[in-house]
Amino acid sequence: NAGVTQTPKFQVLKTGQSMTLQCAQDMNHEYMSWYRQDPGMGLRLIHYSVGAGITDQGEVPNGYNVSRSTTEDFPLRLLSAAPSQTSVYFCASSGGGTSGANVLTFGAGSRLTVL
């Protein structure tokens, strides 16, 4: 059972380039979410999804797009990368939304550097 898989693990971009961070889970989880982690700031929610076809914004959505065409996949797209988007990105999922005993399971993270 792979859990939550993120790719790539490392990526270097130039300002203005676009890219997609991939996230896939094999636990049939309804809820999926993306976070960025910056030094001293904990994790901040970028976007989340409560099921296929349903997405919504988190705390810091600007500069990022998401879609959820299947239960398994929740890609995060950077449309025009900026140095301020240099960060470590985590994808996480849980079984039944955010209520009940639905603990978050995290992927290993993707370290992105924008030059």
Add this chain to the structure above:
Amino acid sequence: GIQVEQSPPDLILQEGANSTLRCNFSDSVNNLQWFHQNPWGQLINLFYIPSGTKQNGRLSATTVATERYSLLYISSSQTTDSGVYFCAVVTSGTYKYIFGTGTRLKVLA
């Protein structure tokens, strides 16, 4: 929106010592979880505890929802306990996990 504050921000212990980490939140929540991020960056769920007390080995947690705080206790600390501990909350009617800024723990051998 809800504010989540963790204290202390940094903690250094000798192996075998006990510690208490605190998470304060500014609104009522229906979900509270504690996580450990190890030195390699991996995030592991420790507890789902919107209220009450739970124990798992040397770790235990208590949430007093009416007073809007949660405590994580680590007893007989080991070097493998080092890392950053985060609490995360969800307010009723939302689907947004809001994380505190974490407590960085270093356990010395």
